[in-house]
Amino acid sequence: MVIQLKGYGRLTPDRLNATFAALADPTRRAILARLASGEASVTELAEPFDLTQPAVSKHLKVLERAGLISRGKDAQRRPRRLEAAPLAEATDWLERYRQVWEGNFQRLDALLAKMKTTEKTRAHDTR
């Protein structure tokens, strides 16, 4: 059976691995959250996280490789900015997975309601 996802052609497995790996780290998620409110230089990013600049640069490299951030034009500050599209693709994916299970679980809700009624009837009968 061939399984094809519609609209996900651009997303290569390597790229996706990089995206999920990048998102797995809490500091990197915090950096992304900070960049969501506007671009920032390495120095500006290092401040709130209590990290050294080399440590921040390391995280930025991972984010950059995953295509989640890019560098602005200002040669002096080299501000980083958020690249929303790959991030949206990754979260979209989880959302679809979630929806499939939500479908299962809503059927389970209906079944549980039925089971509860049956159990009550049974308890009543044996009384």
Next chain:
Amino acid sequence: MPSPGATTITTPGDREVTMTRRFDAPRALVFEAWTNPEHVPHWMLGPEGWTMPVCEIDLRVGGTWHFVWRKADGAEMAMTGVYREVKPPERLVSTEKWGPEWPETINTLTLSEKDGTTTLTNTVLYPSTEARDAALKTGMKEGATQSFDRLARYLRTR
């Protein structure tokens, strides 16, 4: 029927996918619905068009389970695994495998109950990050929009 809580999906580590959902029923019933072959084929169906003609469950440590889904056009998917921990109504650990080309995962189901409401947490642990991401991608099958359409129809008929 209003659902007591939405499903949340997270990737808490490099190799895991965790799913959480609340149910308006005691956990003994949720455990029963999750592990009794009489109930499972009624709800664990995934996207539109699939039925579950085979559902075998040998619910004991070392016992196997085997599910087969089928579509009207003849396509089939099979999944099998072995139970590692069986502690009704709170915990179930089992392995899961889709086929020889797929990595085996370890699935941990926990059910906690409060005031007659159950919180279900199911964590799927993959052997590697790559395996998890590939499975997530394929796990979508043909898109959940169809699943929603069917669900909407199903709910309307109730």
